[in-house]
Amino acid sequence: MSSLSTATSAASSATASRSQQLLERNKQWIPGGMASVNRATSPAIAFAKASGAYMWDVDGKKYIDYHAGFAPYILGHSDPDVNAAVVAAMEQGLSNYGSGPTEQEGTLAELFLKCVPTMERVQFYNSGSEATAQSIRVARAFTGRDHVILMQGGYNGNQNVVAINLMDSVEALGGKPVVGGEYPKCPMTAGIPQAELDLLHPVEYNDLEAVEAMVKKYAIAALVMEPVLQNVGVIPPAPGYLEGLRQLADQYGFVLVFDEVKTGFRASLGGYQEVAGVTPDLSTFGKAMANGYPIAALAGKAELLELAVDPDPNRRVLVAGTYNAHPIPVTASLACLKKLSDPSLQLYAQLDQQTETLVSGMRDIFSRQGVEAQVVRQGSAHVAYFGSQAPTNWWELITSHDFAFDAKYRQALIERGIYHFPKPTKQGSVSAAHTSTDIANTLDVIDQVVQSLVEHGE
Ligand SMILES: Cc1ncc(COP(=O)(O)O)c(C=O)c1O
The missing domain is CATH 3.40.640.10 (Type I PLP-dependent aspartate aminotransferase-like (Major domain))
Structure with a gap:
């Protein structure tokens, strides 16, 4: 490597985000820099911590998480009861x-x-x-x-x-x-x-x-x-x-x-x-x-x-x-x-209610801002399709959904601290740890994002 290119790469690594630096570091040993290449995003964001409904990236930025690690975290990240059971199991040998x-x-x-x-x-x-x-x-x-x-x-x-x-x-x-x-x-x-x-x-x-x-x-x-x-x-x-x-x-x-x-x-x-x-x-x-x-x-x-x-x-x-x-x-x-399955917790009723509040709020926002969108929910899973109809199969999806708008919408949400996986059509997942305040804050951000996309003619 020439001294010029060494100097250039040193300067760019100084300005690259810590997430990008971490990705480049990992790539020395892991193809693609991560254990499941399906997790690759652009720009890369490396997360360092998660608890309940929130995740923090390596720069300390906090997100309300709806990706849920591709859907497992139904109770929220790092659930205290699950953690306590695991620690006890390890202590029991x-x-x-x-x-x-x-x-x-x-x-x-x-x-x-x-x-x-x-x-x-x-x-x-x-x-x-x-x-x-x-x-x-x-x-x-x-x-x-x-x-x-x-x-x-x-x-x-x-x-x-x-x-x-x-x-x-x-x-x-x-x-x-x-x-x-x-x-x-x-x-x-x-x-x-x-x-x-x-x-x-x-x-x-x-x-x-x-x-x-x-x-x-x-x-x-x-x-x-x-x-x-x-x-x-x-x-x-x-x-x-x-x-x-x-x-x-x-x-x-x-x-x-x-x-x-x-x-x-x-x-x-x-x-x-x-x-x-x-x-x-x-x-x-x-x-x-x-x-x-x-x-x-x-x-x-x-x-x-x-x-x-x-x-x-x-x-x-x-x-x-x-x-x-x-x-x-x-x-x-x-x-x-x-x-x-604990009947005293009524978690499925809670998940249904929180997700319904979220998706009906989203429908109101899209309709008020004049964005053609269909918000579909199944239990705590949900998605916004940008088109005139909710698809009933793959062909309808690829021929009706505005993938470019979806990508911009997700990216803008992430920049404002709402984490959806940044690939179009990926499901959002509400967890039992999401509070009514989290949902209300999420809707506020969605409102700002949609308004800004509309103003910029996206
Ligand atoms: C419907 C479905 N089946 C199977 C799998 C594979 O599961 P795993 O990633 O745990 O191997 C996935 C993963 O996303 C999935 O969504």
Whole structure:
């Protein structure tokens, strides 16, 4: 490096934000500078601390947080009851013994199934991606079939069996799919063998005909879907859609999997399946089940999950993991679910009320300022779509939502201390730690931001 370029980079690092400096420092050792490249934002903001509804960046700036770490923090960050339980577990000398059963995993399984009574058995994993990939393995073992239907615009984790077709452009999709059609396969990662891609079939959400067409064409083992599309905001199922899927699964003998990694314990204690009154064969959970500690669950019908111990080795499904049901996240999950299910706390009613106040305030602001927007809420999850209609599927979303306005809106909120993930359509999540004052302050900032965007002709 020349002395001139050394001097230039020294000067720029002196003026770069501490977040940017930290990113550059980490990049020396970690590709992209962070452990999940999905967390990358521009400009980079590195956070140093979080408590309740708030986060602080490395420069000490405080934010009211609605990102919630991609949704887990339903009780708020660093919940004191969850923390106390974890500290007590460590002091008791709980360990991941790696041999035999533990009392805690059984107690968590019992409580989990009490919260989600539609499910009969449960297994614990470390991430939503693991649980969802395992659901497909179980479905294939059970049905003896290989093909899988997924939703365009859905996300079900980072594994080969699901990592396709989340945020594709009109060009990538090559135009509107014909009724009952299959979208082209757009892998989210290099490195998925073609043979695996050939088994995956992305269809439009809210389109029963498309599912039936795939079932008639391929030997479908499973349909895996978020019951509400929540990785592209909040797109709820049309009336009768989930019931229709249940009927098709029964008629054609495929396994219906609800990926409730995002909706689970956030839509309601019993998951979105409780809200919808439709019971899948399998469902996966993560995120809010331990308020941010790394644990996930695959739950479902006994005949499916008992394949883990099937006497026939040709039907037996491998369930193994050094850290499965590790005592720290198990303890965190127990504390979290106890709190969420405590009738004296009425947390879901509180979450509903706070989120409703927020979204109705947002609707008033957009309407008063003349901004065409649709604010959609499911429980404590919410999003603002900037367009003339709330999308019912991915195609409607990419052709109606003003992504550029959304990006500017989010950036302006962040600059004024309201943290939403700065990528268009990412869901906002209210936690039990958000107070009425936080919501009122948030609405004040949204009002200022929208007014300023309108004044600047955005
Ligand atoms: C619906 C859904 N399924 C699965 C996953 C994967 O979970 P994890 O990131 O814990 O592997 C996510 C993560 O965002 C998700 O939103």
